[in-house]
Amino acid sequence: MLPVPYLSFVAVTKNFGTLHVVETPFNLEIPRGQFVAFLGPSGCGKTTLMRMVGGLDTPTDGSILLEGAPVGGPDRRRGMVFQSYSSFPWLTVEQNVLFGMKYRTDLLPSEKRARALHYLKLVGLQDFGAAYPNRISGGMRQRVAIARTLAAGSEILLMDEPFGALDAQLREELQVELRRIQTEDTKTIIFVTHDVEEAIFLADRVIVFSPRPATIRADIDVTSILGAVRDLTTRDGQAFFNLRTKILHMLRNAHTAAA
Ligand SMILES: Nc1ncnc2c1ncn2[C@@H]1O[C@H](COP(=O)(O)OP(=O)(O)O)[C@@H](O)[C@H]1O
Numbered sequence: 001m002l003p004v005p006y007l008s009f010v011a012v013t014k015n016f017g018t019l020h021v022v023e024t025p026f027n028l029e030i031p032r033g034q035f036v037a038f039l040g041p042s043g044c045g046k047t048t049l050m051r052m053v054g055g056l057d058t059p060t061d062g063s064i065l066l067e068g069a070p071v072g073g074p075d076r077r078r079g080m081v082f083q084s085y086s087s088f089p090w091l092t093v094e095q096n097v098l099f100g101m102k103y104r105t106d107l108l109p110s111e112k113r114a115r116a117l118h119y120l121k122l123v124g125l126q127d128f129g130a131a132y133p134n135r136i137s138g139g140m141r142q143r144v145a146i147a148r149t150l151a152a153g154s155e156i157l158l159m160d161e162p163f164g165a166l167d168a169q170l171r172e173e174l175q176v177e178l179r180r181i182q183t184e185d186t187k188t189i190i191f192v193t194h195d196v197e198e199a200i201f202l203a204d205r206v207i208v209f210s211p212r213p214a215t216i217r218a219d220i221d222v223t224s225i226l227g228a229v230r231d232l233t234t235r236d237g238q239a240f241f242n243l244r245t246k247i248l249h250m251l252r253n254a255h256t257a258a259a
């Protein structure tokens, strides 16, 4: 018997009225612990695909399976991080992270606190636990969102352009951080972006989508090209440059083909 894939889209169809979001049938398998980027033009259906994994939306037909079972509504196995994190302004950073564990009846309050501190440290916010969200930067708030999701116990991270609202330098900093966090505490990650460099810097695998209805243009094993270790020098290498050019051409051609 073939092993059951960790996460899979099986013959998925998604329509909003007469609008077909994906070219049917849409199939994709993601192994446990893989960092996958969904890269494609705006409006191609990336967010919709991700929301269906999170249980915020359902396929019109077909199914999304997690270890062979259809995913239901949102639960803490699948944590979501959006472009801007809506933290509770009346709670401190640490309390916001603790809030993610509100329903963890398996943990004692002392264990929750230890977990909150552990993840705050992992995202580099150990000194900001007592700060209120409106007193920290946008980049730090995104780190709080990541810490909260990890502390909640999510094994799948669904990230929808989480660094989209940040300036270029901060964005690069958080990309390096996220890659480091992933090597220290490996999760399955689906990271939605329309930024080519962000996708190839971060991901083990980049799925390049066509304009809507989304089809998979390319499925690229980035780790075999760039290696698993990424740092700021990765971006200066020839391999990075070549891959970036190749994907940019793909996206450009996709636009021409659709016109
Ligand atoms: N709830 C909805 N109702 C109707 N159309 C929607 C809804 N959500 C998304 N769409 C449409 O589906 C298409 C794909 O959207 P989306 O998944 O957000 O794309 P992306 O994230 O790639 O920019 C777009 O044309 C969008 O307008």
Ligand SMILES: [Mg+2]
Pocket: 043, 046, 047, 048, 160, 192
């Ligand atoms: Mg989107």
